[in-house]
Amino acid sequence: MARTGWRAKRGRKAVAAVVFAVLGRGLVAAARLDERVRAEAASWPEDTVITLRIAPFGPQVSWRMGEGVLEYLGGAQVTPSLAVTFKSVDGALPLLVGMKSVLGAFAEHRATVAGDLALAMSFVRCLHIVEGYLFPDLMTRRILPRPAERRAGHLVAYGTLVFRRARLEGASS
């Protein structure tokens, strides 16, 4: 049985914050390594800011796409064009640790979307690709809609995590 109480809740939020940091840099890394992420991000309108957060007090992670560059903004306070908000940390955690799919979380009403749903669909496709790099096949078989196709190995992907920005060829600017 999951622990309850504020200590356990704080622990879950700490785990979520770490995963957000990895996911935040992971999306940028995937944009460097994988032309599918580059193509998706390049289709986003100029100055798009996407935020993934947990209600009501965070943590959160954001990215900005502008001037042909996809940038990791960390937990900075921003005004997002698209906000995906988990209703609780308990609803977010199974997804963040690779036990539940992104679409499964939406199916269970764990998250809300504020913004253009077409942009949200594009973002979700990017998350699927990022998850393919971050998680082993044992997990991706359960959480991705189709087997993960990687353009680079896990080690290369993790090695690319240090970057905060990725320039996207063909992006609108």
Place this chain on the structure above:
Amino acid sequence: MIPDYYEFCNSTKIVSGARAIEHIGYELAALGASRPLVLTNAQLLELKVATIVIDALADTDAEVAGVYDAVPVDSSAAVVDDVARAYREAGADAIVAVGGGSVLDTAKGAMIVLTHGGSLMEHRGAESLLGRRAVTFIAIPTTAGTGSEVTSAAVIKDTDRHVKMGFTSLSLLPDVAILDPRLTVGLPPRLTASTAMDALTHAVESVSCVQANPLSDCYAKAAIGLIRDYLPVALDDPRSSKARLALANAALMAGAAFSNAMVGIVHAMGHAAGGVAGIPHGEAMSVLLPHGMAYNLDVACDRYGELLIDLAGVETHAATPAADRGAAAIGAVRSITALLHERTGLPVTLGEMGVQPEQIPDIARAALDDGAMSMNPKQPSYEELIDILKGAL
């Protein structure tokens, strides 16, 4: 079938039956409203369909604040903003929407703007609108298809991008839905058929989607049974109040089902085809339903198999081996569409509706971006969508 987690909400009061509209004064008073804005379109006024509601309102304590009759077939964000302006200028305190899906969804869009301010485009999203709604809303459908009178969803066209935008929020649920057979007895056969196929698609997709739950299943299966029993009756005898009321209830129940379980690939492709090629939604559903089911069959065979009893009857269900029932359900849908093609001219291909082969890539791309796709039990690639759409062409 019991999911690990689900949510279900249907708070709308249903008023269904002969001369049900005559209770509108009571319903408005019960909700504390007295100055409704009637939202409809010019054709429904000309056909004296909306007039039935306006006449009923004349015999109540309520005072009609205005009649907005400029809702087009495919409503847009601009129309929604204009309705909100008309509501404010008229000093209205309720919306009575009389029409098909476009009119009802326009009312929902206007409620978003009236409650949250700004323009509709600022409030796009899913489940993100919080707080109590500022507008009393009575929905009176004049077709038996969309089920919008009990759904938490609205579809409104973005005319700049030629895409249909989906909005979902429990605050979009009407306070009251009134089903009165007088409003649908005049529907021509082809429209009767296409709207019924829209309702059938809601029901079938709600059962196979990943948000399906025991309550939505009940609504969906009951809706399918009513369509199977009463669509032929309505085609044989269009003035049959019983058949019209049954189809209106079927559409409502299918609406309640998909409002809580969502729709999938068929609607994603249909929205996309509507946006790109401008084809009527119900006819698109009729054409695409068997193709979407065939794509999903390997992951939804058991779920479709459960529907065979409602689609084709007890005898067919009993005579079909369990493993074959999913495919037989698709066959039953194809039989229905073939029958409707023969009796009403309802198309069975996208080509018959004027979709051109060169439009297929745009439709496939838009379908991938449609929110409905996210709830389909299987996520197609772009190439798979191209194949499905070419198969329907």
